[in-house]
Amino acid sequence: MLLSEARLGDCVVDVRIEGGVIREIGDLGGGGVPLGGRWLLPGLWDEHVHLTQWAASRRRIDLSAAASAADAARLVADAAATSAGTVVGRDFRDALWPDRPTAAVLDAVVADRDVVLVSADLHSCWLNSRALARFGHTGSDGLLREEDCFSVVRRLDEVPVEESDAWVADAAAAAAARGVVGVVDLEMAWNIDVWLRRRDAGFAALRVDVGVYPPHLQLAGDRGLRTGLPLDELITVGPAKIITDGSLNTRTAYCVHPYPGETEHPYGLLTVPPDELERWLRAAHEMGMTPAVHAIGDEANRLALDAFQTVGCPGRIEHAQLLRWEDLSRFRELGVVASVQPEHAMDDRDVAERHWAGRTDRAFPLRSLLESGVELRFGSDAPVAPLDPWVTIAAAVGRTRGDRAPWHPEQTIGVSDALAASARTRVEVGQPADVCVVERDPWAASPEELRTMPVALTVLAGRVTHDAL
Numbered sequence: 001m002l003l004s005e006a007r008l009g010d011c012v013v014d015v016r017i018e019g020g021v022i023r024e025i026g027d028l029g030g031g032g033v034p035l036g037g038r039w040l041l042p043g044l045w046d047e048h049v050h051l052t053q054w055a056a057s058r059r060r061i062d063l064s065a066a067a068s069a070a071d072a073a074r075l076v077a078d079a080a081a082t083s084a085g086t087v088v089g090r091d092f093r094d095a096l097w098p099d100r101p102t103a104a105v106l107d108a109v110v111a112d113r114d115v116v117l118v119s120a121d122l123h124s125c126w127l128n129s130r131a132l133a134r135f136g137h138t139g140s141d142g143l144l145r146e147e148d149c150f151s152v153v154r155r156l157d158e159v160p161v162e163e164s165d166a167w168v169a170d171a172a173a174a175a176a177a178r179g180v181v182g183v184v185d186l187e188m189a190w191n192i193d194v195w196l197r198r199r200d201a202g203f204a205a206l207r208v209d210v211g212v213y214p215p216h217l218q219l220a221g222d223r224g225l226r227t228g229l230p231l232d233e234l235i236t237v238g239p240a241k242i243i244t245d246g247s248l249n250t251r252t253a254y255c256v257h258p259y260p261g262e263t264e265h266p267y268g269l270l271t272v273p274p275d276e277l278e279r280w281l282r283a284a285h286e287m288g289m290t291p292a293v294h295a296i297g298d299e300a301n302r303l304a305l306d307a308f309q310t311v312g313c314p315g316r317i318e319h320a321q322l323l324r325w326e327d328l329s330r331f332r333e334l335g336v337v338a339s340v341q342p343e344h345a346m347d348d349r350d351v352a353e354r355h356w357a358g359r360t361d362r363a364f365p366l367r368s369l370l371e372s373g374v375e376l377r378f379g380s381d382a383p384v385a386p387l388d389p390w391v392t393i394a395a396a397v398g399r400t401r402g403d404r405a406p407w408h409p410e411q412t413i414g415v416s417d418a419l420a421a422s423a424r425t426r427v428e429v430g431q432p433a434d435v436c437v438v439e440r441d442p443w444a445a446s447p448e449e450l451r452t453m454p455v456a457l458t459v460l461a462g463r464v465t466h467d468a469l
Helices: 051-057 069-080 103-107 129-134 146-156 161-176 192-200 214-222 274-287 298-311 325-334 343-355 366-371 389-398 415-420 447-451
Strands: 002-008 011-018 021-026 039-042 044-049 087-092 115-119 124-127 143-145 180-185 207-212 235-243 291-295 315-319 336-340 376-378 435-438 455-460 463-467
Touching: 002 435, 044 376, 044 389, 051 161, 069 087, 069 103, 069 115, 103 124, 103 129, 115 129, 115 146, 124 129, 124 146, 143 146, 161 180, 161 192, 161 463, 180 235, 180 455, 192 207, 192 235, 207 214, 214 235, 214 274, 235 274, 235 315, 274 291, 274 298, 291 298, 298 315, 298 325, 325 336, 325 366, 336 366, 343 389, 366 376, 376 389, 376 415, 389 415, 389 447
Parallel strands: 002 039, 044 180, 087 115, 180 207, 207 235, 235 291, 291 315, 315 336, 336 376
Antiparallel strands: 002 011, 011 021, 039 435, 115 124, 124 143, 435 455, 455 463
16 A cells, blocks of 8 residues: 555655555655545554443433433433333433432333433443342332442343444444544453454454453463453453442542542442452463553542552553542552543533532643653543544543633643554554544644544555545
């Protein structure tokens, strides 16, 4: 493949690709695929995705506009009137609602079918009475949190593999259309065999690093798996992930200060005690797995960093949303990557101002992390935010969405840093031919223009996976 008239930095060049690798860059005489001076960039990665859930959520009722439980119930009633079977919704955010999401509210609109609504942060779900009985939670008032929620979501995902794989293929094609060449898939299941099956069926749209969770760590060890081990050209063993606290919207992120009005878990919920976390980190590290620790609250992040320090191994912290200032430099000192999701700051800004009042200057502190020498990796946590790196980049660069004023603009970062956190390769000779071509100059684009960046071409290992030229 020859890409001609590609804008690379301040130059317009030709790029020759052979064997899935960039072989030559310069004035090569033109011909090939004419890019007409469009901008050539490294292919983009999403470092934190739940791909099966993202694929399924694209077919569920969107409740993101609901401003109350009553609003959400009306949306559910409208959708139920034109569908059959279990009613499944997504993306409700109840932390600022004036009324409480209960089974009774849903029973009033749909009582003869199961209703399961999954929150935007995936850490809670809201069921009507019929669904509570089906999933074994008849003693609940309708709102399930953390592991109770996860168990319901896992059962929702039990659809025929042909159907699920078709959904994933469709979602992967949509990702490629946004310049994505790879994802870290952190689906909460034994996903290695799932991806080997998809590979055997011809999946070739993305590179996939496949994560492993604690219940399957020993199985991974018994099979000789380790982070970075290629299972084929595109499928690689990813990190070993453990969840140590909850989330902000569910008010279970584990924090130094209490949540206003919360009595059951006033400081959030620590799901893995420090000594257990240390044992798990050590086991994963000795097995050759890179540990990836979910930590959102500032106390959960402190404890995670303490565990990395005690064990003496590098790794990743997933989310790192609220941090103590004194912990920023510890990421760099301990070799811990901050795997963050900038669009969450746009989704959570109002919830944070209520539940983390007086501390939001250190929520999603991207610039401060960079200035402390910390390596940033960007993702979406889809379906929590869209699997679209341009949405992610726009949130990091602008700290705003729509016509709202930027939220803590002192924590914005530059386009070059945002692109570096969204890519694993460079457009250089000898690098993998994972590239994308865009219609606008990213360095001159506004945050809203970045958010909607038109992608003209995506190339993965020298193969075109999206073509809108």
